[in-house]
Amino acid sequence: MHLASIPSPSQGVWHLGPFPLRAYALMIIIGVVIAVWLGEKRWTAKGGSPGTVVDVAVWAVPFGLVGGRLYHVVTDYQMYFGEGRDPLDAFKVWNGGLGIWGAVAFGALGAWIGCRKLNVRLAPFADAVAPGIALAQAIGRWGNWWNQELYGKPTDLPWAVEIDYAHRPKDAYGAVLPQYETVGTYHPTFLYESLWCLALAIVVIWAGGRFNLNHGRSFALYVAGYTLGRGWIEALRIDPAHEFLGLRLNDYTALVVFLGAVAYLYLNRGKARVPEPLTLRPETDETDAVVEPDGEAGADPAKGSEETEETSPAPAPESDAKPEPAETDAAAEDEPATEPEGTEPEQAEPEHVEPEHVEPGSETAEEAPAAEEAPEPASEPEPVPASEPAPVPVAETQDVPAEESGAEDVPGPAEPKDGDGPAVKTAKGEA
Template identity: 65%
Template structure:
């Protein structure tokens, strides 16, 4: 049955620029990282941190996150790489897809902790700043699955069905739920939710990040339930469903305990950042003093100009008086003759 409306799949997920392959999956990951760092930097500065700190720590967090995401995928889907007829070398081919968000967040947090420790920054404060950016990065990264024609759901005839055309890797061409799109939209909503809640409730000490984790797990649970790709099942549920439920409970527990023990938000997120701002303000004040002096100097020519105008008026009055005297003398002379 040919659907009248559907989401087409790309004919290929890689474009070759000479000998260099440009992969859509990799582009989505890279763009997502840049968005997360950009937004995280803005939020970090707003919380009192220095510009550039988020990027410096991301140098540690991103590589750790990529390794963690790949490890989680390989461990939970080991049969794809280590079973009979499989090549274990494929486990290193990240560009073919396969990054588990759970492993990426877990090991990425280790990398972020190392970066924060080197700069004397509390990890929870950093996590709060980058939380919505991570959600938006996931939303962008999910489109990499679209390029690879993977991670789709059950068959459907809805107008937004995803048309799978590839038959590689056990795929069956047809029309399926675009679960990559569902998760992308859900992550966008999570990002805005965290931004709103952070402004409304002044979340601190890691609670904004915990809210992101909890909200993401809710969406991942029902989206995972729709997927039809191979996965390990425990008590009738996919492994990632159980992971989402456990992580959700841990995130909610953290929010409750943290709010009780450490209410409010950190007063200082980066040591020394406040003194930098103070030095900048002092420099700006000095600049204002110079401007005032220049303004005073500019007033002197104005005063001199007014004095010159007064002198011209005095000269004009003297000339008028002289003319009157000449007329009077002339008038007197005529009478005498």
């Protein structure tokens, strides 16, 4: 034991009655919660709908756990299958053993299914959750510290981690290997990876905003950065693993994934200014049809407006006031009324207005309106020349004086002016 070292916990399980609370599982849960929280903030900042990350996580997290466990069991099958091994131990996830490669691959599959169900594109969604995944890994790695597993080579550095005798490397029969019987401190590879993932999350957030890493490039940067760090961290570990040409299997996996991520970044290097939709298809299937005033949709706006101008009659002016008659015939001739071609103006129905009293013989008697509307004659009478005005029957006017007839407001014919013709007396006089 060194004076400066990281002690390991004495236990990683607490029993709450019949229910065990395992620190390894607790670290994973905390990591998932933080990843969802950060991913939700980044997704809504992109313009996505709130709650989308939570809904997709319902698919991605279970798929990720299954994939991580499968990768670990397949690559370390000697721990679960063979002489003296219990295959049922492969299902004991709480004892540790989740391969990050399988977790990310199967988690991406689950995220794809969730995105399809929510009409969300996977690339922008992956960009939003990439830093959160790195943070989840940074927290989840402390589960290895609670279980005293996945540490590195022996070292006497001040930050070395202490490993109990029961958790030191063993052979196939469960006995501690002779070279580690007296060595108590080792490289804390869990701490190295945790700090690396924490720094990676910060870099992805910064680079994504600085260089507008959209279209899945932020996620590709996370993958490339993680595999780059995993390469040198994997070289420090001494836990049993398959090796080829002096490299562990995880080193080859990290190399292949790193090259793929770098290739993706290079091939999509010019998409910084390309708009990126968040959904697979429009939110609704309704088209932006043009609705005309008559309620018809889908018509051509230009053509529809021309047809409306040509075929629709001009609306009649709505007015409650009675149109005033022209003052003189000359003024009416000077200002003739104009009407649009092809249209018949609608006459507004005049309201009943008491006719203005006009003395018989006045000049405006002919222009005053009649008190009652006379029925239109079947045939239009012949016009009387101005020089020979029609005589007024004397008998009718003498028998019924205008003052006693009850139609005081009905004017008689006006006397012609001097020079217009022979003088004609009104109903009170003689012709």
